[in-house]
Amino acid sequence: MVVGALAQSDAEDLELMWRIRAFEEKASELFARGKISGLLHLAIGQEATAVGVCGALKPADTVFSGHRPHAHAIAKGAEIGRLFAELAGRSTGYCGGKGGSMHLAVPEVGFVTATGVVGGNLPLALGAALSSSSRGKQEVSVAFFGDGAVQTGLFHECLNLASLWKLPVVLICENNGFAEFSPLSAHTVVRRLADHADTYGIPSETIDGNDLALVRAAAVAAVDRARGGGGPSFLECLTHRFRGHYEGDPTLKRGSNPRDEKMDPIGRFVRSLEGRVGSVEPEKIEARIRVEVDMAADEALDAPWPDRESLVSNVVASW
């Protein structure tokens, strides 16, 4: 069993990875059918980092994600039905249809918010960590970002700040080798992104992000360090994105059959369980989750559009 703060069972971990995978595949299908509009960025192939890291967190710990946020929200405990509804712009969505895919917010489960701006969530996670430490709380915050964010100025400013103030924050870089459309080598000469963290004296690790057990272990160590007052950590998870930058990307389609890929984190996790006592039944889990996802999607699409009056609500608390 992969140990975490919430002590998930292997079955639960596998279920969660499947829920994410099936959710995103369904979202892809709905997008192709025109049921979802806007920009849809999928993280199919990167499930192990979301599940590995979020499994190391307590419910009150906070997560801030970027433009590829579904996996993180689901791993932190968001309901897929309301996520589908948000993607489809329905009133029952988590943000009443005002946020959409890139701006999901489920603060009740600690998934505070996502942002559509590359690197934009980093200072937000730092701020939550500052809030926690300055008020003597024990909560840890996590920022998930891609390798593209590492080249932003905000990244540099945030690593400096996190280190200076020993903030209880864990920075998770999901390095899928692609920043938006182009390979990382077109964006930086830095080979190991975690080297940046070393410069500011932030403990770092570069790991195989498709190995759930490895991710969980590294995340537990980083979260423990943050909670114990040891300051920030930087985790570079090498992952593999099976889809293009976004759905409909005309210039890049990678991996037509992701489950065959050697890197597929789900396949790897299942293989790692083989032969173990009391092992789970992967096929049954997958089948059950797919039914669950289909139902959730249908229900979301049946939900009403938001009221027009809601258009001008919640711009500010009050004037």
Added chain:
Amino acid sequence: MLYAEAVVEALRRSIEDDERVHLMGQYFLGLTPHRTMVGDLYKQYPDRVYFPPIAELGYVGAGIGAAIAGLRPIVDCATASFTFQAFAQILNEAANIHYMSGGQTSVPMVIHYNHGVRGGGAAQHSHSPQAMMWNTPGLEIVTPSHPADLIGLVQTAVASDNPTIWVDHVRLFDTEGEVPDDIEPIPFGRASIRREGSDLTVFASSWMVCRSLEAAELLAAEGISVEVVDPRTLVPLDEEAILQSVAKTGHLLVVDECHRRCGVGSEIAAIVAEHAHGDLRAPIRRLATLDVPVPFSAPMEEFVEPTVDKIIEAARSVVENR
């Protein structure tokens, strides 16, 4: 020619006509299917293209330095919202350098972005920041709405020694227009009367010109004769053309995709209120994007932006007591 093709054509001509022109960035045609055309252009001129990392502050600023050093960079910020990342360089550096140096140094660069409501872009991918840029002296702003104008305006922008903001809109990409072979550079500050009319002046720029023209066509059927004034450049602005049109029609509707408060429409309305108060036979109306962040959900999105229906309705209300 498709507008998207005109974008590529304008870039191609710029590259071919002036060896100092280099392109920085790759999302001139946004994330639309058209963007492969930009890719093809890049393959043709690999030495004239620079693919920056996701670092708008850094690479837009690098464009400024390159312009000072002798290039004529055309820098693409992709979605207008991302210009906020580079505001410090665009508004604090590029716009000020010529002035602060007392005229010693020029920044001949073009900064391109795609603005506005594009469909599902939500709050962080749907901005129209040109009103904010307009409030900052030192930037020229071009807002083409027609393929031929686009090519002519970009030629002038590239030849200009000033930093020029090239405002595009992804919804323009699929529009079509006639493009003669021998397009001359279009001087800045000359509006185009895209449709003549006698009852109402509609001022609109960029994508809103297309919607206004469509509305004007439908209004004509009701006997309302609409004149559509497309400024083509916001800075410099052809105030005379607007005032002349208002003198003729006595009615003004400003259609603007910026937010209403302190939008382009505010300035146009203020100019007319100050200088043509006596010509006005009814209050000016401003139709702009409502003052809320752009929502994601499709019906709400349509509700906040100026649509053809809303233009028609607003036009009727302005001229009702004609």
Added chain:
Amino acid sequence: MVTETVRYIDAISSVLRHELDRDDDVLILGEDVSYGGPFGATAGLSESFGPRRVIDTPISEGAVMGLAVGAALSGCRPVVEIMFADFVTLAMDQLVNHAAKFRYMTDGKLSVPMTIRVQGGVGGGYGAHHSQSLESWFLHVPGLKVVAPSSVADAGGLLTAAIRDDDPVIYLEHRGLYWTKGSFVPGGSPTRIGEAAVVRPGSDVTVVTVSRMVKTAITASEKLAAEGIDIELVDLRSVAPIDWDTIEDSVRRTRRLVVVHEAVTTGGLGAEIVAGLSTRAFEVLASPAVRVGAPSAPVPASPFLEQFYAPSVEDVVEAVLMTLDDREERPAHAS
């Protein structure tokens, strides 16, 4: 409560101290704030409240703004100091794309109770990177509230209101006002955001203005009073939201409007007000509204050029006279 006569900057210091004391969630963030900042607004706060609540930051405006947003999302009430308004450009993304939008994008699930103290304005030969007035940018962004006090009392009242507000509030300080004096009640009540003040009632022309230009307009109205012209002077105090009712009420009585501000005229606050009034009170305006603002040029450094940049008393007087030029005429469209 005792009314004291203090400087504008002292009122700011006093409110910061009072709010830190009153609410443990209030934090101060900024460059060199523990040293008082460049003008001493935060002097002594670090000693009283410690470095965990009065926090010196690196010169990283983008990260600091975002960090404050994150802290605000998590229950704090940060007060961020941006040393010069011009440097908000470095934090525009966090301000416009994050702080201003989280409430809306999440349909009210999140709120961002933060105050952004910004210092700026023309004066002292600081040049184009340290003198801008950028309120029209902020006014253009839904989700931001913007206040710009001109008096010592409002400096205190509006800062109190800003810190206690549940939304991001930009608090614009004009450095030319820092050393002006006025009455102030320490620990006094907040001034309502969105309410203008009629600082001088009058009947001939409405002059709407804000921040330091209120002082200029007061002098101008005194001059004009000597010529028998009675100005009604409206101090907006809040730039977002604009108190339309007060302006409209005044213009309906005077039928003439001048808007004065220090920011660039083109695309400025004046454009919004003139545009708004020309719709709201079109039929009553007896003459065209006039805007008085800075020219479309960056702020020059030369103290000599600088004095011609911001509107002067004479500029305001001239604008008022322009609106009265045709005092006897009735506009063609008046019914």
Added chain:
Amino acid sequence: MLPDLGVEGLMTLLERMLVARRFEEQLIDLAQERDIGHFHVYVGQETTGIPALALLEDGDLSFTNHRNHGHLIARGAEPGPMYAEILGRATGYCRGKGGTLHLASAEHGFPTTSSATGGCIPPAVGAALGFQRLGSDRVSVCLMGDGALEEGAWHESANIAAMEQLPVVFLCENNSLEALGQRAGEYPSSTMAASDLTELASVFGIESVAIDGLDTRCVYQTMAKAVQRGRSGEGPTFIEARTVRWPGNRPIWPELATGKTDLSMAWDDSVIPQEHIKWHQEQDGVLEYVRQLLGNGQISKESVLDLDKQSSERVREGLIFALDSPYPSPEEALEHVFTPHQG
């Protein structure tokens, strides 16, 4: 140590150091008499900027910051138009539109000066990009303080410079040893977590080195190598020159804390007062440079004093020129927003 420049070259450096020093001293005096606004002085960093920039040639560009006076003098700018600019006169290099914060002289290779911290970095990298794309062998020099490294603009620009192997030299003058922001003795400053500033550049594979900014020879040689690397297409270099912060650099308002520079302190310890003894004996680069020149034996005290007198005179005349110069006409405030279109 002295660079291998021959007597003439060494004296040219001395002359510029003295002009720079006397320029600032006179400016501080002037600020006592009249309100000239907010300004920053270069006192204490002369041995860095002056030899470093002496190497540049026509067409090379330098992008400096708020602490720019010494940099301009290093490349031959004249005290007169500099003072005139600081005083907002029509004869200033920027005709009164830039002031001290944006002092720039295109003819001396300073196209624009940003006073936003880190604001100069992206344009400096961009100029290098321009040179590279134009096939020119010119280099761009980014003159920055250590505080600029806290800005995101640094990180984005360094990455771009490294990726494209651009001909740019980042000369970072770290004067934070005794700076305002320093707390608890953390070097280099309390607001930067990196314990070694050069690592912020070397992480990108940029050639990086930290040097003693008081060592004129080292500055000169390091810069020569960096410029050569740039000219020959070998890419960017980052130099951290560690200087001290002059005791007179009070936050915001400089004052002559150590008095007017008395060159005789270079050869006569008895004239050095107890107060600021460390400054006069070890930290004042100009005095140190004079000691080395005299130690070299080729240059006499008299010629040093002579040069100082000439430099002081040049600076004095410069100020008179500036004070006698007219202000620009008010309407000029509206000029130079745009360049007129051709044709």
